Amino acid sequence: MxxxxxxxxxxxxxxxxxxxxxxxxxxxxxxxxxxxxxxxxxxxxxxxxxxxxxxxxxxxxxxxxxxxxxxxxxxxxxxxxxxxxxxxxxxxxxxxxxxxxxxxxxxxxxxxxxxxxxxDHSRLVSEKTTSNYQQEFRKIAMDMVMINSYQEWIALYKKLLYWEIELENIEDAGMIEILESQKVEANSMFGKFIEKNYHRWFTEDDHPVMSHTMFREWVVPELQTGPPTLLVVIDNLRYDQWKSIEGAVNTHYKKKKENAYFSILPTATQYARNAIFSGLMPSEMERLYPEFWKNDTDEGGKNLYEKDFLEQQIRRMGLKLNWEYHKISSLKSGKQLAQNFPSQKKNDLTVLVYNFVDMLSHSKTEMEVVKELASNDKAYRSLTQSWFRNSPLLDIIQQAQRLGFKLIITTDHGTINAKNPSKVIGDRDTSLNLRYKTGRSLTFEEKEVYAVKDPKSIFLPTINMSSSFIFAKGDLFFAYPNNYNHYVSYYKNTYQHGGISLEEMIIPFAVLTPR
CATH class of the missing domain: 3.40.50.2300 (Response regulator)
Incomplete structure (x- = not known):
């Protein structure tokens, strides 16, 4: 030295x-x-x-x-x-x-x-963090083998995220590589757990809170205990991204409780977010509200009726609420809501869907500059944090705090860095998503997917008599044999959702009260 x-x-x-x-x-x-x-x-x-x-x-x-x-x-x-x-x-x-x-x-x-x-702070913290993770590594590996419940998977995922965030600030590539390999192993075992247990969650008592039950089980009780509530659904927000913006929120709010719930499959916006607002699974939405529901192969936007779905759910539950719904998909609309936010004080519930993170993950595929800015999970968290600290959403949250709103922050699903291709063959009507496919006559690598031949068994629509669903596990993404190399190079190392991974399925739900 x-x-x-x-x-x-x-x-x-x-x-x-x-x-x-x-x-x-x-x-x-x-x-x-x-x-x-x-x-x-x-x-x-x-x-x-x-x-x-x-x-x-x-x-x-x-x-x-x-x-x-x-x-x-x-x-x-x-x-x-x-x-x-x-x-x-x-x-x-x-x-x-x-x-x-x-x-x-x-x-x-x-x-x-x-x-x-x-x-010597950085060096000492680095050495201590590395030493502590080395001790924890073996315990995590042993715990992983023994896991047999959704509660244990939530706990293990949170533990992995804790170490990922702790290790991200130290310059020890070896430790980070070990953690990455442990995450890959965890996702492999989580995929097997979901394949074995997911269908049971709809028929047995021991099941997690999921997209279609979250509003009823967690939001409604909060509406019955006090001040007006701002429910913010940030599209595509992973648990680690929530942790990256939590500090900025905590300047204005203190956390009352934090839970994790499970996104339904597919972990895609048209399924998971519609399930949140309708309180129904996709096959139930299709049956009860055909005017609102659209399948993958249907023309037009798939999330145009969230407000209508929410209105029907509130009506079915007999809730007497003054409420408004807002969807923000641009900087301009975010600023407009921030300017007019004091008018929301009259409502019991203000619902705000914010689409930035979803747009960020999709633009990563399209734009080279974003690919470089969000080349890995650490950079993806950093970019999310930077956006949030400079966004109209933070302005809205500050105003909500001053007006005495209770704040709920959640999401509809997460996303994963898709690194490895999995070959699939389907007909021209097969859905386009990279992490799940639905259609007829699908050919795929069986070990790499969770295949559901009867979609109704997990409350998904059947587009035609022989339709099935397949969900990619781990960090795989589906690629067609035609023009395979170009397709793989274009989508490799991009953030995708729709499949089965800890990052996509285990997602945050936080209730906060004004400071």
């Missing part, structure tokens, strides 16, 4: 000789001066790794010196040391982005700890 060079500024520097000798024995290089003016000159002419700065000095004060140092070298860490415990000094120093704040008298070990925190 290169020698760390410290500048220590104190008008009583001679009294600190024992501290300086202590640091020099630890192989730190310590330069000293006794005034703010000298400190500024030294920073201007020499290169330091950190500055220890006394606040109370004759001439220019420590705070004034701090301001001048930051003007010369904004990124240079400065540790403020002071006899004073006055709050305004602390606030001024913290507002000026000091690295640490110490109260005199300080002992050598305090100084050493401050150095470690400030200069």
């Amino acid at each position: 290169n020698e760390i060079k410290i500048l220590w500024v104190d008008d009583e520097i001679d009294l600190l000789k024992p501290h300086i000798l202590f640091l020099e024995k630890k192989n730190y290089s310590v330069d000293t001066c006794q005034s703010g003016v000298d400190a500024v000159e030294k920073v201007r002419s020499e290169s330091y790794d950190i500055v220890f700065l006394d606040e109370n000095m004759p001439g220019i004060t420590g705070l004034e010196t701090l301001s001048e140092i930051k003007a010369i070298r904004p990124a240079l860490p400065v540790v403020m040391i002071t006899k004073s415990e006055e709050e305004y000094i602390m606030e001024e120093a913290i507002g000026s982005k000091i690295a640490d704040y110490l109260i005199k008298p300080v002992n050598p070990n305090q100084i050493l700890l401050s150095l470690k925190k400030t200069l």
Whole structure:
């Protein structure tokens, strides 16, 4: 490690000789001066790794010196040391982005700890995180083999996400690669679990909350306990993306509860989101509301009647609510709703569908620049966070907080980085989605899909007598043999949904109250 060079500024520097000798024995290089003016000159002419700065000095004060140092070298860490415990000094120093704040008298070990925190923080956190994950790796692997319930899959997925987010900030490619392989293994086993258990969830008592039951079981109870509610459905929001924007939400709201629920299959908007708003499975929607439901092969938009579906569900449940529904698919419509949001105060329920993340995943396929910006899950999270922090949606959430709204944030399904092709053959009427297919005479790799020959058994529509559904598992995407290489290179490493994976099926539901 290169020698760390410290500048220590104190008008009583001679009294600190024992501290300086202590640091020099630890192989730190310590330069000293006794005034703010000298400190500024030294920073201007020499290169330091950190500055220890006394606040109370004759001439220019420590705070004034701090301001001048930051003007010369904004990124240079400065540790403020002071006899004073006055709050305004602390606030001024913290507002000026000091690295640490110490109260005199300080002992050598305090100084050493401050150095470690400030200069070695990233390395120490990296080493500790790596060590902890190495210990956890074996436990996760053992837990995975034993899982036999949807509750255990939710817990394991959350644990994998926790480590993924912890590891993303350390520069250890080996650890990240190990975690990625563990996620692949988890998705392989999750696919088998879904294949074995999914159809039972519609006939047996032990089943998770799913798209068609979420509104009834989780939203309605919240409507009965207090203030007006803003229900935000961010299309295509994975659990890790929720975690990436949660911090910005928490500035205005505190979390009351957070749960995970399961998207129905296919994990596609026309199925999962219509199920949320109708409170019905797709075959029930087709039967009861043929004027609202469209199958894959039908012409026209597939999500044009969400408001109508919600109206019917509210009516069936006998709920007496003032409510409005809004769908945002552009920056302009988002800004318009933000401008007019105070008018929603009169409602018991305001439903807001926000389509940005879905558009982001689809544009990743079409636009090279987005492919580069969201080349992996870490970048995808970062891009989502950047969008959210600058979006009209955050403005709407801030207004909702000021107006006293309860906030519910959820989604309809997630998405997965599709990395490997799976060959499929179908006729001209086969659906186009890359992660599921429905049609007649489908030919496919049996080990790579969950095949449902009788769609009605999982409450999906039957387009004709011999139609079936197949769902891609893990990170596979369907590719036709015709023009195979071009097709694969175009869609490989793009974000897709419709199939079976932890990322697509296990999705967030958070209830928050205003701060």
